[in-house]
Amino acid sequence: MAAIELNGVTKRFEDDDGVFETLQLSSTPSVTAVNDLSFSVAEGEVFGFLGPNGAGKSTTINMLLDFVRPTEGTIRVLGHDAQAESVAVRRRTGVLPEGYDVYDRLTGREHVEFAIQSKEADDDPDELLSRVGLDPEDAGRRAGGYSKGMTQRLALAMALAGSPDLLILDEPSSGLDPAGAREMREIVRAEAERGATVFFSSHVLGQVEAVCDRVGIMRNGELIAEDSIRGLRSRIGTDSVLRLDVDGNADLAAVRNVEGVSSVDADGERLAVSCTDDAKTSVIEAIEASGATVADFETDTASLEDIFIAYTEGGKTTEETEVSA
Numbered sequence: 001m002a003a004i005e006l007n008g009v010t011k012r013f014e015d016d017d018g019v020f021e022t023l024q025l026s027s028t029p030s031v032t033a034v035n036d037l038s039f040s041v042a043e044g045e046v047f048g049f050l051g052p053n054g055a056g057k058s059t060t061i062n063m064l065l066d067f068v069r070p071t072e073g074t075i076r077v078l079g080h081d082a083q084a085e086s087v088a089v090r091r092r093t094g095v096l097p098e099g100y101d102v103y104d105r106l107t108g109r110e111h112v113e114f115a116i117q118s119k120e121a122d123d124d125p126d127e128l129l130s131r132v133g134l135d136p137e138d139a140g141r142r143a144g145g146y147s148k149g150m151t152q153r154l155a156l157a158m159a160l161a162g163s164p165d166l167l168i169l170d171e172p173s174s175g176l177d178p179a180g181a182r183e184m185r186e187i188v189r190a191e192a193e194r195g196a197t198v199f200f201s202s203h204v205l206g207q208v209e210a211v212c213d214r215v216g217i218m219r220n221g222e223l224i225a226e227d228s229i230r231g232l233r234s235r236i237g238t239d240s241v242l243r244l245d246v247d248g249n250a251d252l253a254a255v256r257n258v259e260g261v262s263s264v265d266a267d268g269e270r271l272a273v274s275c276t277d278d279a280k281t282s283v284i285e286a287i288e289a290s291g292a293t294v295a296d297f298e299t300d301t302a303s304l305e306d307i308f309i310a311y312t313e314g315g316k317t318t319e320e321t322e323v324s325a
């Protein structure tokens with residue numbers, strides 16, 4: 001059984017609660033945040049959910065938890081209908097929301113105790129707090145005085161209460177220092193080994209690359225790619241990324257037109273060209289033919305960031321990449 005299953009899910013936000021008509025103003029057009037979205041996440045999988053700002057990630061997460069209702073389509077989470085059986089879903093799910101707001105007057109430990117009680121679980125709060133790196137002294141302080149990273153650690157401890165079958169983590173590394181980000185990765189892997197499914201949304205692609213079995217990339221409310229990182233790399237025909245230092249103005253359009261090139265990202269005189277291995281020489285030739293000089297270059301295996309840029313800025317969709325693959 002899939003842990004998460006979406007079928008033809010669309011969410012349109014209509015901005016006309018009657019207010020506009022009452023005030024005789026014209027209503028703003030509706031926004032399609034998610035458009036005919038279908039995908040599934042297997043039990044025990046760590047799934048990275050990516051996409052540029054406004055792609056529809058939070059809306060999707062909110063629909064999994066029934067905070068937002070789909071306009072069309074069906075969603076099943078842990079075998080339950082996400083709308084009709086949302087209480088059952090939430091009982092078995094640990095959520096780390098984006099930008100969690102603490103109760104200022106409660107201590108960290110009281111937050112975790114509250115989470116344990118609401119899951120009707122019998123975890124030791126101090127164990128959960130120490131697992132996320134909050135020491136006993138901090139755990140006894142009012143959470144209103146916590147730093148960003150401490151708040152994030154606290155929210156993670158709360159999400160882990162009751163050993164949930166599904167963890168939904170929205171931007172989990174936000175505010176964490178490098179040690180905190182590493183601990184977060186270790187917790188995600190440990191939870192997956194325990195058998196939990198982890199649904200993980202993040203813009204920190206290095207973090208996603210380090211922990212996810214599979215990723216889905218959203219753009220404009222649609223899932224434009226869904227595969228393992230290795231699968232995405234070969235699907236887009238991007239074996240490697242050629243990083244070049246260029247003197248003069250290279251004709252980027254000519255570089256994009258070279259066969260085997262999937263994206264070109266320019267940052268001043270530094271170019272990153274995602275391409276197949278056999279396209280590298282032609283890329284250098286195209287740059288030099290446009291009057292610029294390649295001062296230096298190196299080749300890397302395409303990182304998730306390179307793949308993400310190729311998908312979200314390269315203008316390709318899954319269908320197009322499948323045709324070209």
Ligand SMILES: Nc1ncnc2c1ncn2[C@@H]1O[C@H](COP(=O)(O)OP(=O)(O)OP(=O)(O)O)[C@@H](O)[C@H]1O
Binds near residue numbers: 033051053055060
């Ligand atoms: N309550 C709402 N009312 C109207 N439009 C909304 C609402 N919530 C989201 N949207 C719109 O839906 C689209 C998708 O937003 P969403 O927050 O799901 O994106 P996201 O991928 O989570 O972005 P980010 O990475 O910036 O958090 C955006 O155009 C957003 O403005």
